[in-house]
Amino acid sequence: MGCGVISGIYIENMLKYKPLDVIACGDLDINRARAAAERHGIAKAQTVEQMLDDSEIEIVVDLTVPNAHAVVNDQILAAGKHVYTEKPFATVKASAKRTMDLAKEMGLLIGCAPDSFLGAAHQTCRQLIDEGLIGIPLGAHSFMLGHGPEHWVPLPHAYYQKGTGPLLDMAPYYISAFVNLLGPIRRVTSSARITRPERVIPSGPRKGEVIKVETPTHVVAILDFESGPVCQLTTSSDIWEHRLPYIELYGSEGTLIIPDPNQYDGPIEFRGPNSSEWRPIKSDLPFGVNSRGVGIMDMAYAIRTGRPHRASGALGFHAVEVMESILDASELGRHVDIESHVSRPEPLPASATELDLGS
Numbered sequence: 001m002g003c004g005v006i007s008g009i010y011i012e013n014m015l016k017y018k019p020l021d022v023i024a025c026g027d028l029d030i031n032r033a034r035a036a037a038e039r040h041g042i043a044k045a046q047t048v049e050q051m052l053d054d055s056e057i058e059i060v061v062d063l064t065v066p067n068a069h070a071v072v073n074d075q076i077l078a079a080g081k082h083v084y085t086e087k088p089f090a091t092v093k094a095s096a097k098r099t100m101d102l103a104k105e106m107g108l109l110i111g112c113a114p115d116s117f118l119g120a121a122h123q124t125c126r127q128l129i130d131e132g133l134i135g136i137p138l139g140a141h142s143f144m145l146g147h148g149p150e151h152w153v154p155l156p157h158a159y160y161q162k163g164t165g166p167l168l169d170m171a172p173y174y175i176s177a178f179v180n181l182l183g184p185i186r187r188v189t190s191s192a193r194i195t196r197p198e199r200v201i202p203s204g205p206r207k208g209e210v211i212k213v214e215t216p217t218h219v220v221a222i223l224d225f226e227s228g229p230v231c232q233l234t235t236s237s238d239i240w241e242h243r244l245p246y247i248e249l250y251g252s253e254g255t256l257i258i259p260d261p262n263q264y265d266g267p268i269e270f271r272g273p274n275s276s277e278w279r280p281i282k283s284d285l286p287f288g289v290n291s292r293g294v295g296i297m298d299m300a301y302a303i304r305t306g307r308p309h310r311a312s313g314a315l316g317f318h319a320v321e322v323m324e325s326i327l328d329a330s331e332l333g334r335h336v337d338i339e340s341h342v343s344r345p346e347p348l349p350a351s352a353t354e355l356d357l358g359s
């Protein structure tokens with residue numbers, strides 16, 4: 001559901017992944033659904049209502065825009081289907097809670113992107129930490145810094161509305177990655193600012209149009225983890241250039257450079273107390289290419305076997321609560337405790353292959 005920019009790679013991968021059959025493409029705009037179905041050789045192009053009524057469909061993948069996720073997810077669950085949603089799960093915690101309650105009531109599963117923490121790079125980092133390479137993790141610095149989507153997206157207005165911005169758009173990658181590496185977050189604090197209350201579209205057919213900014217565009221947060229580490233996360237749409245890492249994780253026995261949590265591969269490096277230089281670490285785990293949708297494959301197996309799935313609604317909910325609390329903390333001028341607790345998702349099994357996660 002939602003045949004926009006990101007749907008192509010999802011459909012491509014879902015067509016490859018063994019337990020999934022792609023039955024239909026759906027969209028508010030039926031022409032978009034038709035174009036996607038034709039491009040990928042999918043039998044049905046559907047309206048929202050047709051997709052919800054189709055008894056052949058077990059899981060609907062919600063690839064609509066962030067502000068629509070909560071409503072669409074609820075519609076899918078109410079129609080008796082499992083849902084796997086793009087991030088953020090919802091733009092406010094109250095809506096995410098309603099969706100979680102509905103899924104429980106209906107006995108259905110929710111999956112939530114991102115699933116890049118299941119990629120080769122982040123699974124390798126997870127393995128290294130669990131094997132004790134960096135000793136006891138104590139903290140991290142992490143950064144997602146850019147100069148705003150008006151420089152590459154033709155219609156960037158929605159990005160600056162409440163419920164979006166750099167935090168809600170990009171922090172889900174970092175929060176899922178951190179939970180995979182370190183476990184859940186117990187409290188947060190932050191300072192956030194709207195650097196420019198109005199932004200101007202710099203090029204393209206809407207050049208010169210003014211966008212009103214309703215949400216912070218520079219957010220510096222501190223995350224305290226239940227397991228002890230204290231990590232800093234900065235998300236910003238106000239930065240031209242920088243030389244900061246995606247994630248640098250510190251432990252009692254050394255430092256691990258962790259690649260972009262929005263990718264499935266990337267360079268990993270380690271340096272310990274006795275090493276004179278950074279040591280590159282290769283990953284030979286599966287899902288090292290763009291594997292958007294691996295979380296859906298994992299959820300499909302979970303539906304069939306009853307085991308837990310990894311890119312879960314519970315993880316997506318935790319991310320929404322953490323992000324909302326980060327913004328609240330800045331307004332309130334204090335730490336905010338996180339109520340939700342989510343377990344670290346299990347690592348992928350050693351037997352996983354690019355196309356099959358097994359049971």
Ligand SMILES: NC(=O)c1ccc[n+]([C@@H]2O[C@H](COP(=O)([O-])OP(=O)(O)OC[C@H]3O[C@@H](n4cnc5c(N)ncnc54)[C@H](O)[C@@H]3O)[C@@H](O)[C@H]2O)c1
Pocket residue numbers: 001002003004005006007026027028029032048063064065066068072086087088169
């Ligand atoms: N574009 C990217 O690079 C990218 C990367 C990762 C994740 N995402 C996430 O994927 C989601 C979709 O992003 P996109 O860039 O593909 O957006 P998009 O605007 O290109 O496409 C969204 C599609 O959803 C449809 N839609 C909107 N509301 C709907 C509704 N209520 N019911 C049915 N269809 C509806 C629209 O008609 C459109 O075709 C977002 O949550 C985004 O954060 C995007």
